[in-house]
Amino acid sequence: MRNVGIILRREFRAYFDSPIAYIFMIVYLCVNTWLFMSGFFLAGVADMRGFFGNIPLFNTFFLPAVAMRLWAEDKKSGTMELLMTLPMKSWEVVLGKYLAALSFYGLTLLGTLTLPISLAILGNPDMGAIFAGYLGSVLLGAFFLAIGIFVSGLFKDQIAAFLVGSLLCLFFYLVGQDWVAAPIDGWIGGLGSFLQSHVGFWTHFESIERGVVDLKNLLYFATLTALFLLLNTLSLEGRRF
């Protein structure tokens, strides 16, 4: 665990060594808050459903951008050889990098806490629902960042890692949608619904957001996150041969 901590600290600081981290954060906060606020006063309801509804699509593009540098940068600059010849296990380095990205995302989410605070001042929002929404956002983020770090490990070029990562996230987004599942069901009976409930994240994300924090939904995110982190570790090990 000490090793994970050492990698985590360096990688987390690395986000703030360049201005990109700040730009990302500001854009994320501004766009999300603006999207939410633009409809807020029309609806006049003190809840954050609209905000959390925007998160999945937004994260599909934001999080691969956060994760794209994790390995691609090391591969390009040559620091890969340093990392892979440190007396550490591959999974320790993977976990350290991953947790750094997750912390960065967590920090960004903390920035959106201005919304629930404003809501609490203006009205009487359901804090349980807001908490569930944040939980869903963290779980979804953890999943997307795992996809992102895995894809970053396959590329030397950050832009390629970003594009492929986004496409992969978009895949998990789309198969969870009714308007995608229905036509697939039309071609091959049952495939669309199967993908929608077991592969796509939409139903799981929505249930958590609605406050249904059950094992099935948690397992979905935990399994897929672990799977992509495992794939990342395996691809690093496989690189040696």
Added chain:
Amino acid sequence: MIRVEDVTKLYGPVHALDHVTFEVADRQVLGFLGPNGAGKSTAMKIITTYIAPSQGRVTVDDLDVSKFPIEVRRKIGYLPETNPLYPDMRTDDYLRFCGEARGLSGAALRERFHWVVEACGIQSVLKKNIHELSKGFKQRTGLAQALIHDPQILILDEPTSGLDPLQIIEIRRLVQELARSKTIVFSTHILQEVSATTDRIIIINEGRIIADGYISDLKNEAAGVTHVRATMSASRAAVEREVQQLAGLSGWSIVGEADNAVTVDLKSPLGSDLRRKVGELAARHNWPVLELTVPALSLEDAFIELIKKSDTARKHEKGSRAREVVRA
């Protein structure tokens, strides 16, 4: 002790290393020589566990690098060909990170930190971002990174590439100093470097070891010819005509022509004294000899000769293999 036994590394169909075997004893300094793409870096990457061999076995202090990579990495300090620096980090942060990642902390880390800063002479750039450093300081920082955990074994892949002569001398001096207590393997394609820092060298070409030994031995092995350079006051045409008729030469060429004098290079197989032949030739035609030198075979020549030899040997081998196929 590093032991490389019959190691082959394939990149697709390409043999980056082809049945390579060698040993490095404790506290020995080994220079790895060879043209670009010969397999030097591949061999070093295998020893440092960065990549795995396709075939064969590598042990470091009797630990198999494939089975005990973590233990092997603890013993090794490695400076890859591409200096593994984080450009956005400050030099001191970078070194501290490397130290911690190598298992150092507290007083031990502080002590090693001060030692490498002193030894590599990077005191003045500690508070700077790495991307601001000059090439020389970057290289020293890379070396400091490899030394921070006081490894028994140092693997340096082209540590002086891209440096100016003064910086090269500094790095060389540091390596010489470290050589007293550490096992060092370094690669280079600059030949003076090996003669300055080590006496044992391995020359590698197209993934195969073509020479392994001490510099003086290698020079003799490569030589195989005696070589004389003579400047005589004569016309070019006359010299060309007469030299052509000399018996027992393996090669000759006119290398210069100035002020009615011709400089000619003569080569013959080992064992015949060319100086006498040239003297007799000049006397016969009444050509005043202005200069007669026996150029010592430099390491460059030795290197080029050995590479040429290995190339022709390989072509020959391929040819005979092809003939066998045709016959079959």
